[in-house]
Amino acid sequence: MTLRISTSMMYDRGTSQLGTLQSNMIKTQMQLSTGRRVLTPSDDPVASARALEVTQSLEINEQYKTNRQTALSSLAQVDSVLDTVGDLLDDVKDTVLYAGNPALSIADRETLAVNLEARLTDLMGQANTADGTGGYVFAGYKTNTLPFARTATGATYYGDQGERELQVGSGRKMSISASGSQIFESNLTGNGTFLTKPHVPDPADPTDVPNAGTGIISPGTVSNSAQLTGHNYSITFAKDATTGTMQYSVTDDTLGTEVVPLTDYKAGQPIAFDGVTFDIKGEPADTDKFTLEPSKNQSVFETIQNVINALRTAGTGPTAGAKLTNALNEANQNIQQASDNVLSVRASVGAREKELDYLDTSGSEMSIQYKSQVADLIEVDPIEAASRFAQQTSSLQAAQQTFKMATGLSLFNYLN
Numbered sequence: 001m002t003l004r005i006s007t008s009m010m011y012d013r014g015t016s017q018l019g020t021l022q023s024n025m026i027k028t029q030m031q032l033s034t035g036r037r038v039l040t041p042s043d044d045p046v047a048s049a050r051a052l053e054v055t056q057s058l059e060i061n062e063q064y065k066t067n068r069q070t071a072l073s074s075l076a077q078v079d080s081v082l083d084t085v086g087d088l089l090d091d092v093k094d095t096v097l098y099a100g101n102p103a104l105s106i107a108d109r110e111t112l113a114v115n116l117e118a119r120l121t122d123l124m125g126q127a128n129t130a131d132g133t134g135g136y137v138f139a140g141y142k143t144n145t146l147p148f149a150r151t152a153t154g155a156t157y158y159g160d161q162g163e164r165e166l167q168v169g170s171g172r173k174m175s176i177s178a179s180g181s182q183i184f185e186s187n188l189t190g191n192g193t194f195l196t197k198p199h200v201p202d203p204a205d206p207t208d209v210p211n212a213g214t215g216i217i218s219p220g221t222v223s224n225s226a227q228l229t230g231h232n233y234s235i236t237f238a239k240d241a242t243t244g245t246m247q248y249s250v251t252d253d254t255l256g257t258e259v260v261p262l263t264d265y266k267a268g269q270p271i272a273f274d275g276v277t278f279d280i281k282g283e284p285a286d287t288d289k290f291t292l293e294p295s296k297n298q299s300v301f302e303t304i305q306n307v308i309n310a311l312r313t314a315g316t317g318p319t320a321g322a323k324l325t326n327a328l329n330e331a332n333q334n335i336q337q338a339s340d341n342v343l344s345v346r347a348s349v350g351a352r353e354k355e356l357d358y359l360d361t362s363g364s365e366m367s368i369q370y371k372s373q374v375a376d377l378i379e380v381d382p383i384e385a386a387s388r389f390a391q392q393t394s395s396l397q398a399a400q401q402t403f404k405m406a407t408g409l410s411l412f413n414y415l416n
Contacts, residue, residue, distance in 0.1 A: 058370035065363050067166045068356050074176040075353050081129050082346045088123050089339045100328050113311040120304045127184050138180035147180040154301030157181050169359050178345055187338040188295040191219050196278050198326050199289035213285030214322040219333050220278030227275030233292040237284040282322055300338040307331045
């Protein structure tokens, strides 16, 4: 049987073969120029799908990196402000300590009061620090609300308790702020467990008068935490009508029971009951009263304003001096608590900044892994592709020459 090949078939077969070879060469050329083995999903559907998943993970990881940079910037600003606040509170504490100098005149105390007013203004400015994006650092979620406004008793907080958060890792959402309430208002009074101070008269009761003696009560300490009750107590002084000896008794005002019966008073002698210990020095007068109450939160602005008021209303004489000393002792404790609170918040901020460093290191390693996976899935081996391109070029050239020679054959070439 004789196979007959028509001229059109020869041209069709040759053209098709040349087209295929040229198409393969162009594809290899594109792989070399793009560095990608998979140019379209149809080249390798499985690898394309997997590469898409890994690429999305890589992009999410890069977004976490951006979030961490934002978080670090926010935390750095908070830390900077808290550093300044700490310095201001140290300055206030030094002023309060100096104000206890009995040699100071009324004019000297007024100078100290003016100085404390300036520090209070500075502190208010730090509390109302802007975040650089039109909001306020310590306003909580109410970023567009001015957090603090000055009042006659200190300041009022108009923010909320919220702390803004950012997703900084696949399983980590981090707070990048601190509420003004947490820093400036959540400061325990006294020694952090209880507060001792002179009795504050009830303005509505004309028989309720302030202390007339020179008694000064100490901050006190916790001697046995298991015995603490969290109750309010009053320490009342009375002069024995027969001997003239000054005595005191302690009453649990919460229960209305006497916990320490009348006892002779000795200046500086420890007074202990229900897990607390403190002392009173000086010479309390008959009916003088001191109180002990559980510590509560108090705004640092209120604490400083109370000191300013105490300095400006302090009179002269032993009784006025004792009143001022008690006020300064209470303020000193409260300011120390505020300073400790600022340090605690700074420690928390520092811990988060350190965690961001670790997350950055981990994130960088994950990015390298993701990029390596993508490369293994869709990128081309340049050496193999270059070798293949050279081979395909030679094959195409040979095919072109063969096609040219084949199409040039004719019977007329053999006729004389």
